[in-house]
Amino acid sequence: MATAAVAPRTMNDAEWEARQQLAAAYRVFDHLGWSEMIYNHITLKVPGEDHAFLINPFGLHFSEVKASNLVKIxxxxxxxxxSPYPVNRAGFVQHAVFHRNLPDVHCIMxxxxxxxMAVSSLEGGLQPINFYACNFAGQIAYHDFEGVTVRDEEGERLVANLGDKRMLLLRNHGIVAMGRTLPEAFIKHWSLQxxxxxxxxxxxxxxxxxxSPEVVAVHQRxxxxxxxxxxxxxxxFAAMVRLVDRVDTSWRE
Known part of the structure; x- marks a missing residue:
């Protein structure tokens, strides 16, 4: 992905590039119709800073997110x-517990x-009945709904229920996709969606x-x-960034 602007003097090039990539992701999600008013989150670790990550400003629509207004926490x-913007606690609690406990997870969506939400609310969850669902058979974890995720003590159960998987359906709630990179998390979210x-x-x-399980195994292989x-x-992801760039490039700022 091309970088359209130099990093501000207050940050290094690696952080600025991460900010631009994350801001682009928010615009791609909006383009795909995945915005939810001012809610929901994509987070990305700051390169070289294991205990810091970027998150959207609480109060802005996905279509308003820019590299410069992402909040570093x-x-x-x-x-x-x-940053003058607050951070949604419901987003911080869930994402922070995974960033803290999963060193291989650099992006969470x-x-x-x-x-x-519909499939996460269905008994049995995702079923192996289509091409994309077969990608995930046996690879999705589930976590029962406990209300809005603002309590730290739920984190232990989230991590335990996730186990060694990196895709999660929060029952009655929605999708959580994790990746070693932002593009990896994106394609996993897109495919699960x-x-x-x-x-x-x-x-x-x-x-x-x-x-059948036999065909699923061949498909995944x-x-x-x-x-x-x-x-x-x-x-x-690069193709989607080119698409949103044709409409608006302000995310690069």
């Missing part, structure tokens, strides 16, 4: 810098999409065809052969 929720949308459509028509070089999601 530490793992305890303290703002690092002089949480949404309340209609399809994601598509799986949920297709499941929603399929179940509305009648009894679905279920893919061979998926890497259908990926573009450059790392998981890199080409996909």
């Amino acid at each position: 530490d793992i305890d929720g303290n703002k690092l810098g002089d 949480h949404t309340h999409t209609t399809a994601g 598509r799986a949920c949308e297709i499941q929603l459509a399929t179940l509305s028509m009648g009894k679905p065809l279920t893919v 061979d998926l890497h052969m259908a990926q573009v070089p450059g790392g998981p999601g890199a080409a996909d």
Whole structure:
């Protein structure tokens, strides 16, 4: 992804590049219809600072997020810098516990999409009944709804229920996608969202065809052969950034 502006004197180039990438993600999510008023979150670790991450300013729509107005906070929720914007506690508590406990997770995406919330509210959750759902069979964790995530003590259960998985459906709540990079988290979220949308459509028509575990295993084994070089999601995310750039480039500021 091209960098359109030099880093401000108050930060290094690596942080500025991360800010631009994260701001682009918010605009991509908005373009895809995944905004939820001023709520929901995408967080990204600050390169070279394991205990600091970037989050959206509470009160701004995804379409208003820019590299410069993202809020930098530490793992305890303290703002690092002089941002005038608050941070939504519901976003901080959930994301911070994962950033604190999962060193391989550098980006976390949480949404309340209609399809994601619908499938997370369905007994049995995601079912292996379409191409994208087969990507995730056996790879999704579930966490029961306990109310809005503002209590620190829920964090222990979130981490325990996640286990060694890096995709989570919060029951009655929505999608959480995690990645070693932002593009990886993006393609995982996009694929799970598509799986949920297709499941929603399929179940509305009648009894679905279920893919056998044997075929699911072959599908997951061979998926890497259908990926573009450059790392998981890199080409996909870059294509979406080019798309939003045709509409508005203010996220780069």
